[in-house]
Amino acid sequence: QQQVKQSPQSLIVQKGGISIINCAYENTAFDYFPWYQQFPGKGPALLIAIRPDVSEKKEGRFTISFNKSAKQFSLHIMDSQPGDSATYFCAASGGETSGSRLTFGEGTQLTVNP
């Protein structure tokens, strides 16, 4: 129940294209869904996050779509750039006992070709 499933494992996109990464969760107590971007040898950095009271959140080129009934959420990167090449992790937290403990997805290695 604590798992967060992420797909695809790797993704190659041409510059200017749309990158889409999907995540699914089981625990209905989750109420906070962040996406993190991680470059090699660095810690993860918060990209964008959403709560279940909205179905979509957009910040610049990054959009989270959230489907509460399907227990799925996805990250869309519009106009993908080579500088977006990194590993992306979805995560989830929530519930009385979580204390902000994040459960991470397996990660997606994104490569944006110039």
Add this chain to the structure above:
Amino acid sequence: GAVVSQHPSRVICKSGTSVKIECRSLDFQATTMFWYRQFPKQSLMLMATSNEGSKATYEQGVEKDKFLINHASLTLSTLTVTSAHPEDSSFYICSARAAGLAVTGELFFGEGSRLTVL
């Protein structure tokens, strides 16, 4: 955004020695800090949760006597890998939750510490 600093960023040690990694919240008070371990091309695995002034809570399978965690102040948590062995070589990352942000759940991550045990 809030800054979490980890030190050292890289450390190489001999097998059998102990290594201490520091995690500091630079511009906020962190009531809770989390320690993660990440192997190459894998996700982050939560090792333990530490609350200021109390004992850390370890995840199942994590040896508390091997990975000593101290959270003595609201801005500093330390992870000590005792009697390190080559299999302890990994990327260790801390994260911190700011006091007052418990509702949002937002965590701030450090830059990570690469431990290599020879």
